[in-house]
Amino acid sequence: MAHDSLLIRSMNRSKGLVPRGGANGYPAPDPYRGPSQDPFHRRKQINTLRIFNENVSEIRPDVQYHVDFRAVNGQAFQLRVFLPPGFPSQRPDMALSPPGSHPWLDQSGQVVGAPGLLNYSVLSDLGRVVQAIKRELEKNPPKVSTSGPESKTSPEQPLGAVSRVSRPTPVISVIPGLSDLSPEELTELSESDIALRHFCQTMPNPDLDALNLTLEQTRERIQTLAHDNQNLGQSLQDQKDRISEAIQPWSKVRDELSAALPECAASRQKVNLPTLVERLAQASVQSEEDSEAMAEKFQAGDMSVETFMKEFVASRSAYHLRRTKLDKLRTYCRSAKN
Known part of the structure; x- marks a missing residue:
């Protein structure tokens, strides 16, 4: 039944059907405020105070x-x-001196802005809460006024009396919707993975939405870039x-030229x-040999005078012409080499 109630409440809260506060717009009352019924749990929390912190002095057993x-300066x-009667269901009160x-x-030294104290619940560890406050005050020491009194709260005065007046209005938990849950729903949330998963899914998360x-x-x-690339392709x-x-x-012209290159090389x-x-x-040499052969035929009587004169003169003329050209080419080749 508690599990079903938690799921229905989480779904309604995700739809905006469950308000996040009490009547007249004030925050809902803390479900853990009330008298403690577990002295063992109270003593266990006090032990964590000694485990996680040094220089712990007991002023009033189980109370102060x-x-x-x-600090660093x-x-x-x-x-x-100060541990009120309802501790650990009721959050403790703390003050700094001086x-x-x-x-x-606040002005009296009362711790009113520590996240661990503001979000304190039965699941919190007193020692870790005090340790976080002490580390913050060590790293960032408060500016102490030398003209005013040391503190408005004496070591013997119960801090609860001051806290009832100076405590600000309870704030909503840093986890949206967590302060709206009843103790039974919180217990179910811590024990059921299904309920926890559903709560996380329905919990508003602006960072995740962004x-x-x-x-x-x-x-x-x-x-869009893929579509543009496809069009460009x-x-x-x-x-x-x-x-x-x-x-x-x-x-085609290149192929024809490639085919003509061997012929050009051969011609060259x-x-x-x-x-x-x-x-x-x-x-x-051939012209000279031809003219000598004609002369031998003429001497042997195998060729007439007219034929001999005509062919012999033509052969010797060709010989001398070729011989002249040959000499000129040889001269040109020798000059080109030099």
Whole structure:
């Protein structure tokens, strides 16, 4: 039944159906205020005070304790802890001596702004709460007024009497909705993973909502960029296709040129100077041999005078012409080498 009540209450609170305070807009009363029914638990909490803190003095057994410490500036302080009759269900009262100016203290030195004390419950450890307050006052010492009295609260005066007047209005827990739960619901919350999971899911969390919004916006930007990249990819492919079409005619010309290069090389090999000199020398020798063969035929009577004169003169003329060109080419080749 307690589990069902907790789930229904958590769902209603997430929908805004359960108010977060008492009548007339004041905060709801603390469900843990009341007389203590567990002396063993009270003694256990007092033991944690000695475990987590040094220089603990017992002024009144089970009621009043003093914790002496020094701040970083060397100032000596005394944190006075008063345990009311309803402790540990009822939160303790604390005051600093000598009093000073600090966000956690009022003018009389009463501790009124410590988060651990404001959110105190039966699940809290007295020793850890006092330790956190002492460490804060050690690191950030209060500014002590030298002109005023040391403190409005004497060591023998119960701090509860002062706290009933100077205690501010109880504040809501730092965990939204936690102060609205009854003791049975808190017990169920601490023992049931299902109830705890449901409470966490329905608990408002502005930071998580902001992260989810940022995540959603980032996802939308990524999708937009992916769509733009897809469009750009298609445009790039179209440009590649156009470039390929433009390259095809040039590729054809390149292939034809590559095929013509061997022929050009062969032709160039035929008309280079060494080849011309060699071929011209062979032609000159051939002309000389032809003219000598004609002379032998004429002497043997195998050729008439008219034919001999005509062919012999032509052969010797070709020989002398080729010989002259051969000499000039050889001279040019020697000068080119030098």
